[in-house]
Amino acid sequence: MTDQSNKPIADEALDRAGHARRSLLRFGGAATLGAVLGGGVLLGHASPALAEAASQGELAPNEPLDILIVNYDGGTLLDFAGPSEIFHRLPNTRVRYASLNGGNVTLEFGVVYGNTERLADIESTDLILVPGGSDLSVPMGPEYQAQIRRLAESARHVTSVCNGSLVLAATGVLKGKRSACHWAFVNKLAEYGAIPVPDRFVEDDHGRFMSGGGVTAGIDFALRVAEKLRGRQAAEFTQLVIEYDPAPPFHSGHPRDARPEVLAMVDKRLPGASKGLARIPGVR
Amino acid sequence: MTDQSNKPIADEALDRAGHARRSLLRFGGAATLGAVLGGGVLLGHASPALAEAASQGELAPNEPLDILIVNYDGGTLLDFAGPSEIFHRLPNTRVRYASLNGGNVTLEFGVVYGNTERLADIESTDLILVPGGSDLSVPMGPEYQAQIRRLAESARHVTSVCNGSLVLAATGVLKGKRSACHWAFVNKLAEYGAIPVPDRFVEDDHGRFMSGGGVTAGIDFALRVAEKLRGRQAAEFTQLVIEYDPAPPFHSGHPRDARPEVLAMVDKRLPGASKGLARIPGVR
Secondary structure (H helix, E strand, O other), rough: OOOOOOOOEEEEEEEEOEEEEEEEEEOOHHHHHHHHHOOOOOOOOHHHHHHHHHHHOOOOOOOOEEEEEEOOEOHHHHHHHHHHHHHHOOEEEEEEEEEEEOOOEEEEHHHHOOOOOOEHHHOOOOOOEEEEEEOOOOOHHHHHHHHHHHHHOOOEEEEEOHHHHHHHHOOOOOOOOOEEEEEEHHHHHHHHEEOOOOEEEEHHHHHOOOEOOOOOHHHHHHHHHHHHHOOOHHHHHHHHHOOOOOOOOOOOOOOOOOOOOHHHHHHHHOOOOHOOOOOOOOOO | OOOOOOOOOEEEEEEEOOOEEEEOOOOOOOHHHHHHHHHHOOOOOOOHHHHHHHHHOOOOOOOEEEEEOOOOOOOOOHHHHHHHHHOOOOOEEEEEEEEOOOOOOOOOEHEEEEEEEEHOOOOOEEEEEEEOOOOOOOOOOOOHHHHHHHHHHHHEEEEOOOOOHHHHHHHOOOOEEEEEEOOOHHHHHHHHHOEEOOOEEEHHHHHHHEEEOOOHHHHHHHHHHHHHHHOOHHHHHHHHHHHOOOOOOOOOOOHHHOOHHHHHHHHHHHOOOHHHOOOOOOOO
C-alpha cells in the first residue's frame, strides 16, 4: 500500500435510522496507515492534525498506547470482552488486565478470568477502563478505590463501560463530569457528583473522559475510542474483522423500545431500574 | 405478576431496515413467564404449542437446559462472551465450559479463561456451542475432534459462532447442512461437505443446527437461540438487561459496507478473505 498522506476519504456519520451520511474530510493518512498495517511500524511524520491532537494531550496514532482493564470479582464479562477484542487488534497498543490481588478473578455467573496483574504493580497507564458488574462490593472497597483513583488521576483517558462508571465516580474523579452508565443505574451517578447522561457513548473534556452504556455498549464505546486514539481506518478495520454488523432479532435493547411487560420484569428484579436508580450490592 | 396464560402479546419481526412489524400471536404464557421470573420455578402445564415443540425434539421453555461451550487455546473471547452473557441469564439454564484437559485455556492475545471442565467428563449436553478462533490447530486435533463429534451427535442442538463452524464441520457432523461462518472463511465449509451460507444467523433441520457469523454475530445468534429454547419473552428480557441497542459508529461491519481500502487491509493480512477462503492455522 502506498503513501496516502492527506488523501481525502469518505466520512460516514450514522444518522439515527442507521443510514450513512457521507462527507469528505482530510485524514492524517500516513501515520495511521503505518500504524494499522504495521502494528508498531512508524511511517513518516505526524500530520498537522495529529500534532494538534497531541498538543491537546491526546496520543497521536503512531505513539504506543497502553490500556489497562480493571478486573474484579463480580464483574461482567461482556462489559470488557467487547473492548478487549477491539483494543487488542489496534496497532501499537498493549492491553493489560489487573485486579487488586492479581491472578484469577471470579466474574458474574462464576466465570473465571485469569492471569491478571496486581493493580499496585502498575505504575501508570494511558487509558484506564473500569467495566461494570452485578455486584460492585469488591471494587467499591477502599483498597480498590485507592488504586483506581491513583491510576485514573495520571491517565490520559479515564473510561468505563456500564455501571463501571459508578466505581469511577465513587473515587471522586468524575466530579462535575458527564458520564454514561447502564440505563438501570445511570441516575446513581449524581449521588457521586457526576453528571448522568443517558446515552450509549459519552465524552467530556475532549475525550479525557469517555464512557459507554450498559454491557454491549462497550463495543460501540471501544470503536469510538479506537477512532480517537488509533485513527478512523484502524477502527473501521477492526469493526470489519469482528463482523460488527448487528442485526438484533427484537426491538428490546433499551427501555424506550422494550414491551411494557418486559420492562416490568426488569423493574421487578431491579427495583428502581426504570427510573435509572436500581440498587446493586456495593452501591449505597 | 399474575397468570397470563395464552394472553396475546405483540410479536415484532424486524424487517431489513431494522424497523418492526407487529402482529399478534398466541403465546404459551404461563410456563414461559414462570421460567423467566423464577429461574427454575415451574408454573402450570405446558401449552399445546409447547407440547408440539417438545414433540419435534425441542425443549419446552420450562424444561432444564444444559449448554456446553467448548473452549480451546487460540479461541476468540468475544465469540463466546456474547452467548455466555445471554445464556447465563436464561431461566432454568446451566452453562458449562469445557476444554480437552480442563483448567485454564489461553485464548487469542494471551487472554486466559479459567476453570473449564474436561470434555471427557461431560456425558452429554442439550446444546453444544463451538466458538471460533484465530488459530484452530488445537480443536482440529484428533482428540478434540473426537470429543466434539461425540457430544454433537447426542446433543439436541449443534451450534457454532464464527469459524467454530469449521471445527464442527471437520468432525463430519455438518455434512449436507447449511451453516454460517465468519465472512472471511465461510466458503471453507464446502471443503468439509457443509453448505456455506453467508448470513449472520443460519439454521437447518428445524434448529438442530444453528450457527452465527463472525465474532459479534454471536450476540444475535444467542438471542435467537434464547427465543427458540426459552421463549420470546426471556430473549427480550435478556436483550434489555444487556442493553443490546447497537449503534455502530461506522458502516464497516461487513465486506458489502466496508470501504475498499479497509477491505484491502484485510485481504493483505488474510489472503483469500474477500472470497471467503482465508487461510488460518489448523485449517487445511
